Amino acid sequence: MSAQNEPVHLAFDALVSLLQQIFVRHGTSAEVAETLALNCAGAERDGAHSHGVFRIPGYVSTLNSGWVNGRAVPVVDDVASGFVRVDAGGGFAQPALAAARPLLVEKARSAGIAALAIHNSHHFAALWPDVEPFAEEGLVALSVVNSMTCVVPHGADRPLFGTNPIAFAAPRADGGPIVFDLATSAIAHGDVQIAARKGEKLPAGMGVDSLGQPTQDPKAILEGGALLPFGGHKGSALSMMVELLAAALTGGNFSFEFDWSNHPGAKTPWTGQLMIVIDPSKSAGQPFALRSQELVRQMHAAGLRRLPGDRRHREREKSAASGIALDAAALAQLRELAGE
């Protein structure tokens, strides 16, 4: 049976096709399947395993539960010269972003800055794939998305906020974009799940058990416990800001507002997402990408070896050269879900 755990290498396109097949087989439209498959295969390719194929059983479960509409057609609303609104129709956020993207880019280039407010949407993926492509075309992008109650606000007794990530991307003259994607919780939910699956202990300060007591056991966090914000009251303030921007400002649900109890197997938070895109060519002085290159140069000179996103880009190059490594058991499970 040991062959089951040897890695198999798959080309990016082959993985995308396989994932598309899984999504379509579980009720999504071809368009939605393509968007989600590219997103998920991209995370796996970049070594972002907690948002890679690890998520597929969750996607299948939530689609099977009827909680999310895999065939939703996003409705794009051109609200103002710098503001686009999308009703994702109870579907995933990524197809909503894809539908609004051309208008958003046009507005950002014309107005200098533009906002995209997505509501009635489910976000179950990493957030950096939403911002990175803007930086690849010379724009600066910031995005926030709220999720589901699992983080105790600093100074509170009970969980209320989601893991509420903030992602940022900016172009750079001499290399790939500068990109980060950080949960405002002390640890991402997916990483807790992965630690629980591997039977590993977490570092201190990540979460509490069902009695509100500090714990390093990922299972105690997942079973009635909760996460803590990163960086104490500051991370907590940022998490609150994400609730306000991603939910209050878009017309989406707060992380504590949706009730999926009638949909056993539901996994995806039904909330909102805000994107802000800025055209840095409107700024004064040297071109932005030369300035960001200078900042990176100085960060390295100060002794910083790795920039946020560097590891992902190295993994991406490795995957391009030798394929995406999946363990045989995981691949077999994907093939089964695809009905092969």
Place this chain on the structure above:
Amino acid sequence: MSAQNEPVHLAFDALVSLLQQIFVRHGTSAEVAETLALNCAGAERDGAHSHGVFRIPGYVSTLNSGWVNGRAVPVVDDVASGFVRVDAGGGFAQPALAAARPLLVEKARSAGIAALAIHNSHHFAALWPDVEPFAEEGLVALSVVNSMTCVVPHGADRPLFGTNPIAFAAPRADGGPIVFDLATSAIAHGDVQIAARKGEKLPAGMGVDSLGQPTQDPKAILEGGALLPFGGHKGSALSMMVELLAAALTGGNFSFEFDWSNHPGAKTPWTGQLMIVIDPSKSAGQPFALRSQELVRQMHAAGLRRLPGDRRHREREKSAASGIALDAAALAQLRELAGE
């Protein structure tokens, strides 16, 4: 001499007048004096002592050094339907914001979102006074400003970033705005100075000494040492974002770029500032202020006693009722600086 240390209570307007007199006497225009005096007296009134009258000797020192232009007239540039640029002319950032404010608000209400990029500016004050007034008129505001090299990026050997604060304000239906202002360093520079003056030790994890070793001695941090970012690599990523938005995007200096060695007594970082203002009436669903009220209600229900900004608002009420408490020695120093 003990009478020297008994608090004296001053009305807000009286403190503003006294500070105006100090600024004008040290070379600012009447307009700049008014803006800075209102800002500084407002911080003192709200109990934000590290940005209150404690800063006045620093303002005087930097004005005397010729490093900052106290008579600068900001030049406002209407760049695009959502983008305003201001050259602060080597003066303070607050008069630049004041000059651009009407245009910025008009653009935010019309485009749904607008950016203000200030460069060639000095910011020596708290950041929340820049965002709070927008929320008081129903807008959501976010601002970042970079400062001067004193924070070691996570994973680096030497300081590079400034304390690089992020401030946010949002309206709320049943009370004052939700406001926070957080340094992306583990502690604000002003608080290190206050601890050093009082001879107090800092909590662990705030900074390093001149050899890069962890220290709890504020003097060791101020004399050749440096601060750490809050929340490890996440706070560090946010600090990097502030450099990119406040400097690269505006045309301002990075925190490590200016050289004030020819201006002994110079204290004010010569950098840039970005403001993003959003009109939440463009969003879907219930009015934003009712939604933020609901979030606050749920935060209290989860056991949170104090919201960010609550302490400031209580101090403000106290100051309104009984005047702003200053110790007699500090007041005597202010009077002397005012030439009284």
